[in-house]
Amino acid sequence: MTATYRNPVLNADWSDPDVIRVGKDFYLTASTFTKVPGLPILHSRDLVNWTIIGHAVTSGYDDVRPGCGVWAPALRHHDGRFWIFYGDPDVGIYVVSAEDPRGPWTQPHVIKEGLGLIDPCPLWDDDGQAYLVHAWAKSRAGVKNRLTLHRMSPDAGKVLDEGTLIIDADLLPGYSTLEGPKLYKRDGAYWIFAPAGGVEQGWQSVFRAESIFGPYEDRIVLEQGSTDVNGPHQGGWVDTPSGEHWFMHFQDRGPYGRFVHLQPMTWNDGWPVMGADGEPVSGGRVPVPGGTPSAPATSDDFAGPELGLQWSWQANPGPSAWELRDGRLRLACVPGPEDLRQRPDVLGQRLPGDPCAVTTTFTLDGEGRAGLVVLGDTYAYVGLESTPDGPVLVCGDATPVPVESAPVTVGARVGDGALVTFLADTGAGLREVGTPFQATQGRWVGAVIGLFAAGDGTGQAIFDAFTVDIEKR
Structure with a gap:
């Protein structure tokens, strides 16, 4: 009997998720703003059943600053290490890394200072060059709806230039609040997966170019359509060991926060097709069979040496x-x-x-x-x-x-x-x-x-x- 799942696969507030696969293991992280600890690390073997295994940031601000702190992270595995890049809109772009996703993680290092620098994502290219793309928060920078690309040192220690505007969505009909870019390379082409239109009523776009600096073509690949999944917003593309492709994104649910959905993804005429012809699915076949049912912890008997990782x-x-x-x-x-x-x-x-x-x-x-x-x-x-x-x-x-x-x-x-x-x-x-x-x-x-x-x-x-x-x- 084929195992099936129902969306959302993470039925609580896991905002701005990003996901990767390393071998047979999947890992996911999410925004935590000023919560301490921050940047949770979740683990799965099938993209449906998840557990919390640690946090990449263990301290934060001494005072409560609603909406500040750790914004949309990008999780990657490169050169034997796990890397997370995230923006603090009042400081700049940070990076942390670890050999083991359970930690210890390095202390946060500012790779680029500046107000309104958000949603960073790296790419280590085949020729050894490294790059970093990011979006902008108008509340701090005065601009938004655009993506900037930097050359980056391969050790992720610093950016190497002032940045190049590679997508100005003000020039794209109907676009607003382009953000959350995730940068990939496939079959020699460069891809940026990025949502636009706002978290409650927006959509998911992808951009394709032969050069990482563009010019980029765009296409909307996931939107609410006839479903009740508003948004659908910002997430990550991941493949399975068998070569299938999937996309994880969030849906804003008001007082509940941002839930994580799983969409099948195929390729047609060189472009990704998500969900059911571009609309979110309510569920389907579990991507990797044989997984053990699990979910992030909630109850805590306080018997351990540490608080449960859900706190x-x-x-x-x-x-x-x-x-x-x-x-x-x-x-x-x-x-x-x-x-x-x-x-x-x-x-x-x-x-x-x-x-x-x-x-x-x-x-x-x-x-x-x-x-x-x-x-x-x-x-x-x-x-x-x-x-x-x-x-x-x-x-x-x-x-x-x-x-x-x-x-x-x-x-x-x-x-x-x-x-x-x-x-x-x-x-x-x-x-x-x-x-x-x-x-x-x-x-x-x-x-x-x-x-x-x-x-x-x-x-x-x-x-x-x-x-x-x-x-x-």
Whole structure:
């Protein structure tokens, strides 16, 4: 029986994915903006079942800067090493590398400084020359809708020129916001796969030239058409050991973030054809048979020496903000902004794309407040807050409820459309509390669900296992 898959193959916020194959193994990375750690590394043997195996960037900004940090990366394997190039629109283009995708990775190195330099992608050519293409962010550079190519030192240490404008999409009818270029070479021709038109309503184009400096012909190869896959946007082309071709891209889903879809790809008259005659497919045959069902982790029993790889902080957490000990997660109620959106030490993970129920049991020890939060451009939480008369259960505008004994179980049920119902058990079973909350996306990211603690530094929240039950459809 032929194994089949359904899109999306990554049903959560894995923005701006890029994918490669090394031998029989596939690897994928994605944007993480100011989350810490950043640049997750995912592994698969069939392009459908994925697990997180590490991160390429382990630190970031000390403060929360929504929409900044690590933008659209390009993942490549060259000369026995894995390479990731990414843009920070406020600094420039960075590169990191590693012999093993699980790490350790080198510290980020700026290969080109400048504002608004985004979405870089390298190419090491057959003659030993190396190149780097990138797009532009108008919010920083004042220009967009164009792609610039640099000659690059083969060791990826620096660019060797000021750059050449190779595609000015202002000259192409109907084009806007050309970005996310991925540079390839096939049968002597140079190819740039790049989306345009914006993440919500755009399309995927490819550009072909006999010289890497152009001139380039263009063709739209994937667009929404009659499907419900809006976008479809930015991703990577990859082949299988048997020689088949596939394309992975994202779809913007508002509060859920950007989901990853897998499209079959063939060649016709020298051009790629994606999906079903240029429209996204809902699923199909698994590219490589024999894979083991898997998905990025969600639940965490906090029993390991490290946090699960699904977790990230909003920015660099303070050195005393957290600890794993005796099978529990301890978050210190450290001082910081009252607004949880501005706190680096909120620990979150991606919101599942299917309805789910999340629960955790915790104790608030000392002064402060702590609990379970759903956070995007807006946020809401259920948790405990200390008072002179003892801890109380708090949730939005609901009346605080005194807690007679610890620990307390809190949770959230996330339904269709990312509508959140908070739950709590103070001794009479898990019940709904507060009013439903509509989760909202953040700056270029989906909402996260996670844990927090805040206070004057004297208290701590001690969490038992964090459990996510996903309702599969």
